[in-house]
Amino acid sequence: MDHVATATLFVSIASYRDSECAPTLVDLFAKARHPERVSVGVLWQILPDVDGPEFTAVPDAWRDQVRGRIVPVAESRGACWARSLIQTDLFGNEAYFLQIDSHTRFDPDWDVKLIRMLHACPSPKPVLSTHPNKYLPPDERLAKGLPHLRAKKFNRDGILIPQGEYLALDPKPEQPPPAAFIGAGMVFAKGSMVNEVPYDPYLYFHGEEITLSARLWTHGYDLFTPNDVILYHDYTERERNKHWDDHRGDWNRMHKNAVARLEHLLEVRPSTDPEVLREIERYGMGQVRTLDGYMAYADVDLRRRVIGTRGSDGHFPSHPPTFGIGVEIERIFTRIHAENTWGSRETRSGEGSELRATSELRARLEQTLARLGVRVLVDAGCGDLNWMAGVSKGLDLYLGYDVVEEMIRHNRTLHGDRANHLFGVAEICHTVLPRADGILCRNVLTHLPNDLVLKALRNFKRGESRHLLATTFPNAVNEETTLGHWHKVNLTAPPFALPEPILLIPDGKARHERFLGVWRLADW
Incomplete structure (x- = not known):
């Protein structure tokens, strides 16, 4: 034409x-x-x-x-x-x-x-x-x-x-x-x-x-x-x-x-x-697309006033719509960590990861892991381990993954003397995590747009672990959000449509609406 x-x-x-x-x-x-x-x-x-x-x-x-x-x-x-x-x-x-x-x-x-x-x-x-x-x-x-x-x-x-x-x-x-x-x-x-x-x-x-x-x-x-x-x-x-x-x-x-x-x-x-x-x-x-995605593409940091090699030379890759989403995720959550965006003095993972906010959850989670026979646990979005450190010490092997490299270095310094604790940098939307008895993904999917939640869930399934324990809001409607912002995620409602969980563990102040849902990955 x-x-x-x-x-x-x-x-x-x-x-x-x-x-x-x-x-x-x-x-x-x-x-x-x-x-x-x-x-x-x-x-x-x-x-x-x-x-x-x-x-x-x-x-x-x-x-x-x-x-x-x-x-x-x-x-x-x-x-x-x-x-x-x-x-x-x-x-x-x-x-x-x-x-x-x-x-x-x-x-x-x-x-x-x-x-x-x-x-x-x-x-x-x-x-x-x-x-x-x-x-x-x-x-x-x-x-x-x-x-x-x-x-x-x-x-x-x-x-x-x-x-x-x-x-x-x-x-x-x-x-x-x-x-x-x-x-x-x-x-x-x-x-x-x-x-x-x-x-x-x-x-x-x-x-x-x-x-x-x-x-x-x-x-x-x-x-x-x-x-x-x-x-x-x-x-x-x-x-x-x-x-x-x-x-x-x-x-x-x-x-x-x-x-x-x-x-x-x-x-x-x-x-x-x-x-x-x-x-x-x-x-x-x-x-x-996000502003952080643009900066990753252009190779410039508009906040710190830094120009990278590609930006300085004017050499840019082709433009698929999902370009650099892994880099984009890393940039956003690295910035949130560096600036302590969620505002807790106790932990950069936010108030929901403070010890006071998780006291009931920690006790219930230890019981649940024992009941399910989870001895090897993958923590998908482990943060700084503030609330989880007491629970993880009783496992045979705890594998903590986070997209923020500085967080992982921090964890290795503070908890690296524990023989049963290993840490790695991973971005869960594009990485299949190791097979384990269970995958824990608390307060992570709530910061992802729906298409990335789906990618993360598919990767959890591909990893062939036995159980998934993930944050869910059973009565919520899955509205859209942008990367790094927060929304309620109902994992049993479209577009995710997981089966009903075998167990719901109340989680924190929002105990009547926020839960850790437990699923057998073989069921879906």
Whole structure:
């Protein structure tokens, strides 16, 4: 199927007192193979009585296809605000969406090339983006390579800044290479992206690229670099009016709020300021993939301001939806451990693992293990062994596994002198644990989304142990959650549908709703 046969395409241009905007419009329509199917939304931000008519000039032949709006400089709130306004007020739900800067040049047939390139990306939800090659006004094009974005540095506000790294033009990649970062001067995708991941008007300027990168990725979009040169951008230090020069009185406040918002979105530093958090849910992260997953993919730590080798070099793997889920799980629970997120002073495994909270459970569990003949026990998510140490000492062999490597080192130091205790790093959703008389999995599945709970249960079954003892809420409905958060898990209800347990052991303060259920693994 030829995707350009009848495709409509919208181009978003936020122009701030830019005399290059008019030549950009001329080149845009002149170089399109199907200019009649191209619509442009332009937000001209001008200083009345200073900026001449050339700032808002439109080619006569294409005037009907330009949806323009003029805004006085005094009303402008910055680049992200302008891009957002174009999406909400000027975008007409065209099939494809291209965002560019107001100082751009085009290669011939750019419209056809972009659409076909997008469909060549190995993803159901691709986005093409980069920092385009350079041109010198009026029209000297300098294509020294294919610009591929890498993580350059964190600026003084702690914002990650992407930079172009040039790939060879000859030979060109057969497909658009996978990427991890957005370049705001060229973003191309299906028009549905605009409605699903709208531009955040409450950011200002710095941080728009890394924030949009993470938001798109967590909404299930995959990022790619164009595998051919199509657009050019003016990077020269010509006399160009800057928003912050015209808004010196408001600049500091807008920038400060935007940085605080970015830190909240990227989970660097939470904010409670209503001004910072305006419409934060509408412009927040997605639920398809997690922010920790994005950082694992991009090889950057946005909280500790660390750039890994892949992020620095700009080399990224392909984009299967489950990429790096094991790494993602490890990162999330390692962070929870390091920051003591669950807030107990006694144990980093949380209040539910304190001795006071488990006094009744420990006595019942010892009796149950003896009754079932469990002499070898695998603890799937052992934590720091705070509540379990007294129970495990009576076993022939206790095998404690956790995804947090530091926790396992801690356990080996504190309990390694016990001959019957062995510890290992394991991630239960993708690892089959050793065969034992029983598997204990307390307060672990409650922090996993339902698909990962299913994977863990299947691995327990594959391990051929005799019994499973796992947390369950018999009266709960299995609602979804995101990785690392908490929800009630009813293991006998869909989508898990285990048989009724042979025994229910009340567990803690929530004894009338939370239990350790006991199952014979051979029964399911």
